[in-house]
Amino acid sequence: MNLFNAEVIMNNKIYGTFEEALAEATVSTIKLVHDVILEKQAVIQDGQIITIDLNGHNIIATEDMVLTSGLLAVHHGGSLIIKGQGTIYGCAPSGLVYAGIVLTVDKTDNDSSKPARLTINGGHIIGECYGISGNGTDATRGNTELIINGGTIEAIGNITTEGNAGIY
DSSP states (O other), X not given: OOGGGOSEEETTEEESOHHHXXXXXXXXXXXXXXXXXXXXXXXXXXXXXXXXXXXXXXEEEOTTOEEEEEEEEEOTTOEEEEESSXXXXXXXXXXXXEEEEEESOOTTOOOTTSOEEEEEOSSEEEESSEEEEOOSOXXXXXXXXXXXXXXXXXXXXXXXXXXXEEEO
16 A cells, blocks of 8 residues: 555554544554545544644535434444535535534434534534534533534534524
């Protein structure tokens, strides 16, 4: 594997796909070296502390993805930090993706004593309905923490009866 056909670098190792790096990650920085096209939701699990350095690149859904959730998900006990310039596109031109990032989406994950954490230090987070979904402590989401130090968060469509919002 070389940088020409790699998507990301993590801990000085080159990975062919974002998904491969995420599957091996515990406390890690995943640095994009090309745009990443996801075919399914990428999940930050309990115990993972992941920093994504967009590094001028984008994370994009496949053109026809249908996902009534977020392109990236952070479950209870997981932590995601977004930094650098680039965009997370939680939308699909011929499909439907509700959000760029969703917190605590897993309904089988009942341990709300460990928050799902998201820190935005840079980048542009876009969702069809919500840039980020799952902020707060309502009963359906459990315990979440959201810190915004920079970046841009927005929703670009209006396809739900609830309207849309950058942060929901």
